[in-house]
Amino acid sequence: MLKVEDIYxxxxxxxxxxxxxxxxxxxxxxxxxxxxxxLAVATPAVQAPAVxxxxxxxxxxxxxxxxxxxxxxxxxxxxxxHEIVSPMVGTFYSASNxxxxxxxxxxxxxxxxxxVCIVEAMKLFNEIEAEISGEIVEVLVENGExxxxxxxxxxxxxx
Amino acid sequence: xxxxRNKLIELLAENRDEYISGQELSDRLHxxxxxxxxxxxQLEKDGYQIEGVSNKGYRILKFPAKISENTIRxxxxxxxxxxxxxxxxxxxxxxxxxxxxxxEGAQHGTVIIADEQTNSRGRMQRQWHSAASKGIWxxxxxxxxxxxxxxxxxxxxxxxxxxxxxARKFDVTPYIKWPNDIIINGKKxxxxxxxMQAEQxxxxxxxxxxxxxxxxxxxxxxxxxxxxxxxxKIATGCEQELVDLIQDILLQFExxxxxxxxxxxxxxxxxxxSFGFKIGKPIxxxxxxxxxxxxxxxxxxxxxxxxANDQDKPEKLxxxxxxxxxxxx
Numbered sequence: 202m203l204k205v206e207d208i209y210x211x212x213x214x215x216x217x218x219x220x221x222x223x224x225x226x227x228x229x230x231x232x233x234x235x236x237x238x239x240l241a242v243a244t245p246a247v248q249a250p251a252v253x254x255x256x257x258x259x260x261x262x263x264x265x266x267x268x269x270x271x272x273x274x275x276x277x278x279x280x281x282x283h284e285i286v287s288p289m290v291g292t293f294y295s296a297s298n299x300x301x302x303x304x305x306x307x308x309x310x311x312x313x314x315x316x317v318c319i320v321e322a323m324k325l326f327n328e329i330e331a332e333i334s335g336e337i338v339e340v341l342v343e344n345g346e347x348x349x350x351x352x353x354x355x356x357x358x359x360x
Numbered sequence: 361x362x363x364x365r366n367k368l369i370e371l372l373a374e375n376r377d378e379y380i381s382g383q384e385l386s387d388r389l390h391x392x393x394x395x396x397x398x399x400x401x402q403l404e405k406d407g408y409q410i411e412g413v414s415n416k417g418y419r420i421l422k423f424p425a426k427i428s429e430n431t432i433r434x435x436x437x438x439x440x441x442x443x444x445x446x447x448x449x450x451x452x453x454x455x456x457x458x459x460x461x462x463x464e465g466a467q468h469g470t471v472i473i474a475d476e477q478t479n480s481r482g483r484m485q486r487q488w489h490s491a492a493s494k495g496i497w498x499x500x501x502x503x504x505x506x507x508x509x510x511x512x513x514x515x516x517x518x519x520x521x522x523x524x525x526x527a528r529k530f531d532v533t534p535y536i537k538w539p540n541d542i543i544i545n546g547k548k549x550x551x552x553x554x555x556m557q558a559e560q561x562x563x564x565x566x567x568x569x570x571x572x573x574x575x576x577x578x579x580x581x582x583x584x585x586x587x588x589x590x591x592x593k594i595a596t597g598c599e600q601e602l603v604d605l606i607q608d609i610l611l612q613f614e615x616x617x618x619x620x621x622x623x624x625x626x627x628x629x630x631x632x633x634s635f636g637f638k639i640g641k642p643i644x645x646x647x648x649x650x651x652x653x654x655x656x657x658x659x660x661x662x663x664x665x666x667x668a669n670d671q672d673k674p675e676k677l678x679x680x681x682x683x684x685x686x687x688x689x
Contacts, residue, residue: 322678
């Protein structure tokens with residue numbers, strides 16, 4: 202699956218090349234880039250293929266990629282610079298069991314391997330690690346809530 | 361050490377009824393005859409009965425029924441699963457050990473097995489009763505090259521493995537209660553819990569923990585679960601061999617896993633549904649803020665539970681409490 206970074210990388214490479222038009226298709230994600238009049242302008246168009254209905258998860262993937270491309274625009278007055286997102290559909294748990302304290306709360310300092318929550322789907326428990334160092338400034342979901350693929354769970358201020 | 365001992369067992373096992381001389385063993389294993397003798401003593405500790413006759417050599421009289429790294433490995437026909445086995449007599453939980461060795465770089469296919477677990481966990485840390493040597497308490501470490509969002513399919517795969525092995529080996533009819541509890545005569549005989557460490561687009565490792573009740577009698581279960589739990593012994597009426605069952609499970613797991621990687625989830629789905637508990641029957645679904653009675657329609661292409669929603673349209677569920685027995689109460 203293509204990540205936003207990958208798309209940026211592609212744009213850069215195609216930008217520098219003599220290629221006028223480029224299409225990449227894999228697992229229900231399609232990226233088309235086209236230079237306008239040979240000028241160095243490229244537009245990533247992430248879309249689900251129209252011909253064959255892709256499995257739902259993959260459609261969501263494409264949609265999320267698009268969304269995150271847009272939200273990459275700088276937002277003013279935000280007190281966070283990173284979002285920890287869910288890698289899968291499932292139930293969000295803020296603690297390992299109902300009696301235990303939350304893995305993290307607003308104000309918690311996290312590092313790369315700090316477990317911030319568990320997402321469960323079909324009895325698979327995924328311990329989500331922060332993958333970044335910083336401070337949790339916002340918890341976006343409630344314990345027991347169903348989360349989607351790519352849904353932001355925590356906001357982190359890294360500086 | 362370990363591999364020498366395995367080769368030794370292999371050599372002895374190949375010869376089965378014939379004696380093999382200490383000199384020949386020493387030549388083929390490139391170790392001294394006194395080292396051979398030390399290994400023999402160790403094997404006897406593991407429960408092997410070895411006969412040593414002067415001028416003839418050694419032969420194995422009996423393979424142990426006891427679980428050990430050696431007994432599981434001997435006769436195990438897998439290609440990659442269980443090439444590394446960690447066996448402990450008593451540990452807190454095989455999951456805990458598995459996490460530990462996974463973080464230290466243990467290889468794909470490592471199997472962790474215990475005679476007894478003192479602090480085993482089920483869903484949401486519910487205690488799982490795992491008595492000494494009465495069942496199979498085992499964790500399988502995998503490092504699959506797949507997207508984390510597809511990993512829950514591995515839990516359904518594990519359920520189909522257990523159900524297929526039980527159906528083939530014993531004269532009982534197992535069902536899989538979504539996603540992967542194994543049910544015989546309406547009672548739980550095995551449970552599976554899977555834990556994963558993953559990044560956004562890459563799985564570090566997956567640990568599949570299995571608990572299978574094998575040789576418990578009714579009185580072995582705590583009172584509060586006697587109405588919900590059963591064992592293969594209770595269901596079949598006789599004591600079952602643990603080592604043999606473990607080997608069958610590992611072999612079937614490897615086959616199904618390899619097929620799944622090649623053919624994808626539809627392959628697993630078909631087998632899963634052939635064992636599906638209550639397909640087409642009413643169940644009660646409870647999510648965080650609602651509860652409703654609906655028909656269990658089967659599983660979706662990605663393994664999610666399919667139920668009819670209030671508009672009679674199929675709806676996918678990935679988590680939530682399901683009351684499978686409401687109708688019977």
